Amino acid sequence: MIKVPLTVVGAEQLKAELQHLKSVERPSVIAAIAEARSHGDLSENAEYDAAKERQGFVEGRIAEIEGKLSNAQVIDPSTLDADGRVVFGATVQLLDMETDDEVRYQIVGDDEADIKLGKVSVNSPIARALIGKEAGDVAEVQAPGGLREYEVLDVQYL
Template sequence: MNKVPMTVVGEQRLRDELKQLKGVERPRVITAIAEAREHGDLKENAEYHAAREQQGFIEGRIQEIESKLSMAQVIDVARMPQTGKVIFGVTVGLLNLDNDEEVRYQIVGEDEADIKVSKISVTSPIARALIGKEEGDVVVVRTPGGEVEYEVSEVQYL
């Protein structure tokens, strides 16, 4: 079984969601199903069918989260030796050498990636190009719009 890298924050988010699903959502849907059953004929009971469908979604999500957590290799970058190299979990400051625009990204697991909050997947082209680099290194990233050159301006182990 392959281990999937995940940050401490990503693991905690999944555990919180799992706790919410098992402790709040699942019991709520079970109660809704029981109430809908009391109304009689199940064939034409829309409330019953909606609650059963929601139960299926909840149970599926619980299984998905448990699977992800069982395959997770949680990496706490704050406890790792700070060598100045870009590794999984670090936050990287980059300077676009074409337009002098600065960007910052945290390299995270696939499930945690969200470009809106500057978190990129470790499997993304830019992250793969950055892994192993140090401050001052120049990397070339192939994008759909062509190649872009970045200088690694900062590596933070947060």
């Protein structure tokens, strides 16, 4: 199986979602199915169909999260020693060479990525361009709007 890289925070978030699905959503769906069944004829029962569809979604998501957690390679960025290189889990301070804007990103797993929080997926074009770079290096990123250049100002393992 392919290992799924996750930060410690990302693994905790998935565990919390799994717990919520198993302890809140699953019982809620079971109750909704029981309620819909009590209305009689299932062939024309929209509530029953909706509840069964929701059950399929919940069970699918539970299986997906359990699979990811069982194949997870949890990485604690604070314990990394990458000699100043950009690696998974690193937080990178960048200078957009076109606009002179400074941006800060943490390279995380796919499930944790949220650009609004400054977290980019390790599989994103910017993260792929940054991996292996050090402070002072320039990374060329093929973005939808064309080629962008970022200078690596600082690399931290928080």
